[in-house]
Amino acid sequence: MSDGDYWTTTPLDELRWHWGDAYLITYLGEWRWVAQRRDDRSTLRAESPHELRELIVADYTARPVSRQIAGAAQPPAPSRRFPLE
Numbered sequence: 381m382s383d384g385d386y387w388t389t390t391p392l393d394e395l396r397w398h399w400g401d402a403y404l405i406t407y408l409g410e411w412r413w414v415a416q417r418r419d420d421r422s423t424l425r426a427e428s429p430h431e432l433r434e435l436i437v438a439d440y441t442a443r444p445v446s447r448q449i450a451g452a453a454q455p456p457a458p459s460r461r462f463p464l465e
Contacts, residue, residue: 391429402445
């Protein structure tokens with residue numbers, strides 16, 4: 381692995397870096413991107429990382445997620461089950 385490869389990040393890495401303390405962010409494959417709020421577990425779905433970022437920004441702007449939620453240092457494990465649309 382070259383030094384350039386070491387610093388390469390994926391769209392999932394980028395989303396988690398910027399928003400991971402407020403949202404659980406997952407890529408489920410086949411253009412299914414999901415972000416689940418850490419406070420009330422409401423779910424955002426998108427077909428691309430760019431679209432998911434826009435949804436997160438809009439959601440966070442309308443209803444900021446407390447960065448001081450109980451157990452923020454060790455968030456509870458995600459349910460792994462996202463409601464079907």
